[in-house]
Amino acid sequence: MKIDKILLDHGSGGKMSHQLITDMVLPIFDNPILAVLHDGAIFDIAKQRMAFSTDTYVVDPIFFPGGSIGKLAVNGTVNDLAMCGATPLYLSAGLIIEEGLSLTDLGKILQDMALAAEKANVKVVTGDTKVVPKGAVDKIFVNTSGIGLIPRQVDISSHRARPGDKVIISGSIADHGMTVLTQREGMIFDSPVISDTAPLNHMVTKMLAAHKDIHVLRDPTRGGVGAALNEIAGKSGVGIKIYEEKVPLKKEIAGICELLGFDPFYVANEGKLIAFVAPDYAEKVLAAIRADEFGQDACIIGEAIADNPGKVIMQTSIGGSRIVDMLTGEQLPRIC
Amino acid sequence: MAIKHLEEYRDPQIAQKIIKRIKAASLKQIRLMEVCGTHTMSIFKSGIRQLLPETISLLSGPGCPVCVTAQNEIDAFIALSRVEDVIITTFGDLIKVPGTDSSLQTERAGGRDIRIVYSTFDALEIAKKNPKKNVVFLGVGFETTAPTIAASILAAKEMNLGNYFVISTHKLVPPALVALMATREVNIDGFLLPGHVSVVIGTKAYQPFFKQYQSPCAIAGFEPLDILQAILILVEQIETGAPQLTNSYRRAVTFEGNVKAQKIMQDVFETVDVKWRGIGTIPESGLKIRKEFAAFDAQKEFAIIVSESKEPKGCVCGEILTGIKNPTECPLYQKACTPMNPVGPCMVSSEGTCAAYYRYYSI
Numbered sequence: 288m289k290i291d292k293i294l295l296d297h298g299s300g301g302k303m304s305h306q307l308i309t310d311m312v313l314p315i316f317d318n319p320i321l322a323v324l325h326d327g328a329i330f331d332i333a334k335q336r337m338a339f340s341t342d343t344y345v346v347d348p349i350f351f352p353g354g355s356i357g358k359l360a361v362n363g364t365v366n367d368l369a370m371c372g373a374t375p376l377y378l379s380a381g382l383i384i385e386e387g388l389s390l391t392d393l394g395k396i397l398q399d400m401a402l403a404a405e406k407a408n409v410k411v412v413t414g415d416t417k418v419v420p421k422g423a424v425d426k427i428f429v430n431t432s433g434i435g436l437i438p439r440q441v442d443i444s445s446h447r448a449r450p451g452d453k454v455i456i457s458g459s460i461a462d463h464g465m466t467v468l469t470q471r472e473g474m475i476f477d478s479p480v481i482s483d484t485a486p487l488n489h490m491v492t493k494m495l496a497a498h499k500d501i502h503v504l505r506d507p508t509r510g511g512v513g514a515a516l517n518e519i520a521g522k523s524g525v526g527i528k529i530y531e532e533k534v535p536l537k538k539e540i541a542g543i544c545e546l547l548g549f550d551p552f553y554v555a556n557e558g559k560l561i562a563f564v565a566p567d568y569a570e571k572v573l574a575a576i577r578a579d580e581f582g583q584d585a586c587i588i589g590e591a592i593a594d595n596p597g598k599v600i601m602q603t604s605i606g607g608s609r610i611v612d613m614l615t616g617e618q619l620p621r622i623c
Numbered sequence: 624m625a626i627k628h629l630e631e632y633r634d635p636q637i638a639q640k641i642i643k644r645i646k647a648a649s650l651k652q653i654r655l656m657e658v659c660g661t662h663t664m665s666i667f668k669s670g671i672r673q674l675l676p677e678t679i680s681l682l683s684g685p686g687c688p689v690c691v692t693a694q695n696e697i698d699a700f701i702a703l704s705r706v707e708d709v710i711i712t713t714f715g716d717l718i719k720v721p722g723t724d725s726s727l728q729t730e731r732a733g734g735r736d737i738r739i740v741y742s743t744f745d746a747l748e749i750a751k752k753n754p755k756k757n758v759v760f761l762g763v764g765f766e767t768t769a770p771t772i773a774a775s776i777l778a779a780k781e782m783n784l785g786n787y788f789v790i791s792t793h794k795l796v797p798p799a800l801v802a803l804m805a806t807r808e809v810n811i812d813g814f815l816l817p818g819h820v821s822v823v824i825g826t827k828a829y830q831p832f833f834k835q836y837q838s839p840c841a842i843a844g845f846e847p848l849d850i851l852q853a854i855l856i857l858v859e860q861i862e863t864g865a866p867q868l869t870n871s872y873r874r875a876v877t878f879e880g881n882v883k884a885q886k887i888m889q890d891v892f893e894t895v896d897v898k899w900r901g902i903g904t905i906p907e908s909g910l911k912i913r914k915e916f917a918a919f920d921a922q923k924e925f926a927i928i929v930s931e932s933k934e935p936k937g938c939v940c941g942e943i944l945t946g947i948k949n950p951t952e953c954p955l956y957q958k959a960c961t962p963m964n965p966v967g968p969c970m971v972s973s974e975g976t977c978a979a980y981y982r983y984y985s986i
């Protein structure tokens with residue numbers, strides 16, 4: 288069957304999203320800055336290295352334990368800039384609002400954006416609002432763009448993982464995705480789950496202070512850790528070996544994933560980063576992450592290897608091994 | 624909802640011990656079938672295949688509900704989604720399965736109202752909120768899902784919901800085991816029986832099958848240690864020539880099973896002969912809605928006629944579902960057929976064998 292329409296899978300952060308971008312978007316806007324396909328664009332203006340990034344937020348529900356669409360929109364762009372090694376400075380915010388949204392809800396969202404901006408130490412300096420008829424969007428969609436400055440000597444890119452590099456993750460995985468999903472579906476569990484949305488720029492500053500030459504930084508949002516690691520493996524031409532039992536995963540999140548047949552490796556995070564660091568500096572960088580309020584559970588989960596270039600291999604907790612492939616589309620709950 | 628804690632069933636040291644015992648016990652070349660798709664996935668995810676000695680081959684069976692759903696049933700779902708004022712509600716991966724000329728996913732992108740739900744309760748809610756629409760739930764699955772879907776019909780009756788319907792294509796596991804053993808090319812030395820299904824039907828449901836074929840059987844849970852333990856039990860039974868029907872998932876499965884769930888199922892459904900993809904028609908292996916509940920039967924209400932269902936050309940899902948072939952023996956595997964562009968349901972479903980091979984086995 289030939290696909291001639293956009294499917295939800297095209298927005299999942301997996302292979303279908305990737306294909307859409309490389310087949311349809313890249314050839315049209317063909318330029319070397321875009322072609323890198325990093326979290327943000329990196330270029331020079333007046334001898335300064337800049338990072339520029341944009342992201343659009345359509346999360347449903349708009350309020351969830353741990354945050355809201357407003358907090359998410361600010362943190363998301365702040366983090367995209369931070370993953371370029373940049374110090375985020377200024378953001379823009381575009382709101383598309385559905386007719387009928389309550390002013391109280393809008394007020395809360397804006398308040399959340401202001402608080403998040405303050406926490407991340409960025410300013411929202413320009414914006415736009417549009418109101419569309421009922422049904423044209425779902426309550427509210429938010430776009431944020433941002434710019435930041437990259438200090439000299441910092442060169443972070445998904446292409447720079449080298450065999451031997453340690454893979455560090457800043458905390459437990461799958462918290463955001465499972466929180467939003469279970470909220471949306473109205474599922475109630477014994478122990479509450481909460482989104483991890485958080486700004487990571489202060490953490491990155493601490494990491495760079497500990498060691499300037501961090502090779503790769505990624506925030507594993509859509510498509511989860513699985514998609515992020517696969518992209519890094521592909522772009523850097525290395526294999527990546529991950530030890531399942533080292534990957535931090537909260538008990539309650541593991542349980543919900545099990546129940547619904549979801550693989551936490553492909554579930555979105557909104558306040559976590561993955562770093563690739565040369566082995567001699569890994570402990571130092573790890574200590575810097577742990578010193579940040581959002582990185583206390585950070586740990587080393589694996590390493591880049593010369594074998595199996597382009598592949599991510601997981602050593603399972605019982606000692607077997609398997610491939611962690613990029614998912615094709617959205618994860619769906621299983622039948623039994 | 625309660626959440627179980629899983630680490631104890633993933634302890635690497637205990638795993639190593641069981642593997643050692645399996646290696647010591649396994650002398651003959653044997654073929655074991657894991658009947659259930661969730662087992663297949665768990666085996667691949669935990670890397671169990673590489674840990675077993677070469678004497679043991681694991682075959683995946685017909686226990687992937689989406690995979691065994693016959694092509695004409697998939698086409699009927701698609702046809703239903705095109706009926707005016709119908710909202711289709713369904714569990715998971717079904718929407719991606721290619722029918723003869725479309726899929727539910729494609730229909731959804733084309734504007735049909737198709738919604739993924741997490742429970743039948745959600746489907747009932749949608750029916751309540753949309754009194755002018757007809758809400759159809761796609762009843763796919765085994766004895767695990769059938770009781771909850773039967774319960775939704777009872778609830779709809781209770782609430783006097785006139786716009787909630789179920790299309791039942793449920794299938795039963797024990798008759799499929801009998802059909803498998805009766806197939807000539809299939810030679811299986813032992814069965815890893817499904818966990819969730821057995822919670823509902825109990826060990827007793829397999830007794831007739833076991834009596835007839837005397838094939839070693841072990842009911843297993845889904846954690847890596849559950850599976851290894853069950854494999855050890857099967858190996859020991861085969862090597863000693865003493866087949867048994869063993870319940871090695873005692874923390875969840877009883878002899879009688881969930882009697883309440885069985886009763887609800889019997890109240891609402893009756894057994895019929897149905898067609899399974901790849902296996903053909905198996906007597907008394909399906910569930911249809913009883914006459915008393917005809918008002919909720921989508922098959923009666925919408926009289927869907929599917930003209931010519933064609934299974935995808937070249938796809939050998941049928942032989943894969945019966946353990947005759949493995950995916951690498953399909954000429955389309957990894958070539959024309961990938962998860963991006965699945966030709967057959969075994970590549971679509973997250974529990975399908977081809978998808979499991981593709982995702983986890985290409986080192």
Ligand code: SF4
Pocket residue numbers: 937938939940943950953954955956957960961965966967968969970971977
């Ligand atoms: S690889 Fe594809 S075409 Fe071949 S049997 Fe599996 S699903 Fe069918």
